[in-house]
Amino acid sequence: MQLSFTPDEIAAIVQPRARRGATGATICGISALGTARPGELSFLGNPRYKSEVTRTKASVVLVPREYAGKPRSGQLFLVVDQPSVALARVCARIEPLLWPAPPPGVHPSAVIAAGVKVAATATVGPLCVVEAGAVIGERTHLQASVFIGRNAVVGDDCRLMPGVRLYAECRIGHRVRVHANTVIGSDGFGYELVGGRHEKVPQIGTAIIEDDVEIGAGCAVDRARFGRTVVGEGTKIDNLVQVGHNATIGRHCILCGQVGISGSATIGDYAVLGGQVGVA
Structure with missing residues (x-):
C-alpha cells in the first residue's frame, strides 16, 4: 500500500x-x-x-x-x-x-431470497446468503460468505467482514463493523435437568446491536431466551468475546479480548473490562 x-x-x-x-x-x-x-x-x-x-x-x-x-x-x-x-x-x-469501497450491487454467486430488501447503494459480496424478509441498509457492505438470517436487519453504513453470521430476527444498527467469523444470535446456553437428562430450553428472543458498535473477530452474541440481548450504542468489543443470552451491555463500553459475559448480566455505560474478565 x-x-x-x-x-x-x-x-x-x-x-x-x-x-x-x-x-x-x-x-x-x-x-x-x-x-x-x-x-x-x-x-x-x-x-x-x-x-x-x-x-x-x-x-x-x-x-x-x-x-x-x-x-x-x-x-x-x-x-x-x-x-x-x-x-x-x-x-x-x-x-x-x-478497504476500497466496492461498487454497489449483488455478486452473481450470492443467494438472495424473495422479499429481501437490499438498498441500491449496498454491496453483497461473493457467496453471501440473505434469507427471506431481511433488510440490508444503504451503503452497507457484506463481504464474502456473510449469512443474514430470516427477517434480520442490517442498518446503513455497516461493514460485515467475511464469514459473519447474523441469525434470524436479529438486528444491527447503523455504522456497525463486525469482524470475521463473529456470530450474532446463536442460541443462548440454556438447559433444564429433566429425568436425569439435560433438556434444551428453546431460545426464542433476539439480539440487538445498536449504532456505532464494533465487534472483533470470532465473537458470539447469543440471542435471548425471550426478550433481547443488547450491545449498547458505541460499544467496542475485542476478539473472542462471549456475550450470553439476555445480557445487556451499556453504551460506549470497552470489552477486551476473551471477556465473558454470562446470561442476564448487566454492564453499565462507559464500563471498561480488561482481557479475560468474567461477569456473572
Missing part, C-alpha cells in the same frame, strides 16, 4: 495548534518513534516515550502541547491536543486504500 502525503497535507488533516521546524520530505509511511525513518510520520502518544522524540528519525512528529522539545534540522513537529487522536485522523484517510 503506497502512501504519499506532503507535510502540509498532514497538517491540514490534524489541524495543529502550532508548528515547530520544517521539512520538505514526502511522508510515505507511519512508524513508532524508535523505528521511524526519514520520510515517515510518528507521534508521542505516551509520556514515557518522551526521550525517544529526541532520537527519532521521523520527518514529521505529532507532539502534545506540553512537549517543549525542539525538532532537529529537517524535521517538523506538529503540536496537537491528542497525538494519538491526530494520528487516527491520518489513518482514517489511509484506511480506504486498505
Whole structure:
C-alpha cells in the first residue's frame, strides 16, 4: 500500500495548534518513534516515550502541547491536543486504500431470497446468503460468505467482514463493523435437568446491536431466551468475546479480548473490562 502525503497535507488533516521546524520530505509511511525513518510520520502518544522524540528519525512528529522539545534540522513537529487522536485522523484517510469501497450491487454467486430488501447503494459480496424478509441498509457492505438470517436487519453504513453470521430476527444498527467469523444470535446456553437428562430450553428472543458498535473477530452474541440481548450504542468489543443470552451491555463500553459475559448480566455505560474478565 503506497502512501504519499506532503507535510502540509498532514497538517491540514490534524489541524495543529502550532508548528515547530520544517521539512520538505514526502511522508510515505507511519512508524513508532524508535523505528521511524526519514520520510515517515510518528507521534508521542505516551509520556514515557518522551526521550525517544529526541532520537527519532521521523520527518514529521505529532507532539502534545506540553512537549517543549525542539525538532532537529529537517524535521517538523506538529503540536496537537491528542497525538494519538491526530494520528487516527491520518489513518482514517489511509484506511480506504486498505478497504476500497466496492461498487454497489449483488455478486452473481450470492443467494438472495424473495422479499429481501437490499438498498441500491449496498454491496453483497461473493457467496453471501440473505434469507427471506431481511433488510440490508444503504451503503452497507457484506463481504464474502456473510449469512443474514430470516427477517434480520442490517442498518446503513455497516461493514460485515467475511464469514459473519447474523441469525434470524436479529438486528444491527447503523455504522456497525463486525469482524470475521463473529456470530450474532446463536442460541443462548440454556438447559433444564429433566429425568436425569439435560433438556434444551428453546431460545426464542433476539439480539440487538445498536449504532456505532464494533465487534472483533470470532465473537458470539447469543440471542435471548425471550426478550433481547443488547450491545449498547458505541460499544467496542475485542476478539473472542462471549456475550450470553439476555445480557445487556451499556453504551460506549470497552470489552477486551476473551471477556465473558454470562446470561442476564448487566454492564453499565462507559464500563471498561480488561482481557479475560468474567461477569456473572
